[in-house]
Amino acid sequence: MRPALAVICLTLFAAPAWAKTGPFKPWIDGTAASEPTTQTQRYDRDTYVIRQSVKTNFEAPFLYLLFGRDRALLLDSGAGGTPIRPAVDAAIAQWLAEHHRASIPLIVAHTHGHGDHHMGDDEFQARPDTTVVGLKPEEVAAFFRIADWPLQVVGFDLGGRTLQVIPAPGHQPAHIMIWDPRTRWLLSGDTLYPGRLYVPVNRFGDFRDSLDRVAAFTASHRVSRVMGAHIEMTRQPGKDLPDAVLVHADEHVLELPYADLLELQAAVHAMGDKAARDVHPDFIVTPIPPR
Numbered sequence: 684m685r686p687a688l689a690v691i692c693l694t695l696f697a698a699p700a701w702a703k704t705g706p707f708k709p710w711i712d713g714t715a716a717s718e719p720t721t722q723t724q725r726y727d728r729d730t731y732v733i734r735q736s737v738k739t740n741f742e743a744p745f746l747y748l749l750f751g752r753d754r755a756l757l758l759d760s761g762a763g764g765t766p767i768r769p770a771v772d773a774a775i776a777q778w779l780a781e782h783h784r785a786s787i788p789l790i791v792a793h794t795h796g797h798g799d800h801h802m803g804d805d806e807f808q809a810r811p812d813t814t815v816v817g818l819k820p821e822e823v824a825a826f827f828r829i830a831d832w833p834l835q836v837v838g839f840d841l842g843g844r845t846l847q848v849i850p851a852p853g854h855q856p857a858h859i860m861i862w863d864p865r866t867r868w869l870l871s872g873d874t875l876y877p878g879r880l881y882v883p884v885n886r887f888g889d890f891r892d893s894l895d896r897v898a899a900f901t902a903s904h905r906v907s908r909v910m911g912a913h914i915e916m917t918r919q920p921g922k923d924l925p926d927a928v929l930v931h932a933d934e935h936v937l938e939l940p941y942a943d944l945l946e947l948q949a950a951v952h953a954m955g956d957k958a959a960r961d962v963h964p965d966f967i968v969t970p971i972p973p974r
């Protein structure tokens with residue numbers, strides 16, 4: 684084989700390491716006898732993902748910490764059961780040290796208003812240079828300057844990193860998704876993650892309309908991965924973990940392909956006007972009573 688051809692072949696077949704394993708090391712999943720209360724993984728210089736141990740709360744949520752030049756955004760503050768701020772402060776301290784800076788304003792916002800996403804808020808209320816965004820749709824809309832909730836998508840500039848905030852009520856009335864131009868992640872909260880996607884039957888229309896708007900947005904904004912807030916699926920397609928277990932054996936990876944967003948959109952449209960349980964390889968649409 685000629686050298687030039689060998690180079691081409693290596694380029695074609697040497698897939699990046701994460702292509703098989705994903706971009707993250709294994710997450711803490713409760714299978715070890717003991718594990719830290721939180722685990723932080725740095726995706727790139729300005730992007731951290733924090734997981735709360737399932738041993739501290741069965742929801743075991745994922746939190747996202749994104750840095751721009753001028754401010755940082757913490758999306759969700761945990762489910763309670765353990766302090767979350769030490770992990771956030773440690774990541775911020777690392778970032779500040781690298782940038783030879785003393786401080787950066789922090790915004791604490793939420794994918795939505797369910798308790799497993801904001802129980803850590805109190806730890807941040809008195810933190811210097813920190814804003815904790817409210818939980819009601821009107822508070823979320825006011826903070827992000829969304830004049831026409833839920834129809835308007837607005838930019839939120841962290842400084843050289845303008846996030847796009849997309850109202851997505853359905854799972855819960857104050858739900859938002861965030862698209863990040865740096866990673867091209869779609870931070871999808873509880874609307875789409877590898878798990879049981881709970882939809883109150885009386886909010887099914889909102890859920891479907893939100894998926895339509897998000898899908899329309901992604902026609903002009905490429906999504907590399909859909910990054911949700913929990914993992915409730917196993918690695919076996921269509922098989923979920925038992926509800927509220929404290930050990931996530933054989934847990935699915937966190938990240939979902941963009942195609943899953945379109946698969947979910949198509950699935951809810953196929954249901955007509957009534958939400959139905961619907962098992963897919965990476966998620967299970969799960970109707971729940973009105974709320």
Ligand SMILES: [Zn+2]
Nearest residue numbers: 797854855873
């Ligand atoms: Zn929720």
Ligand SMILES: [Zn+2]
Nearest residue numbers: 797799873912
């Ligand atoms: Zn949740």
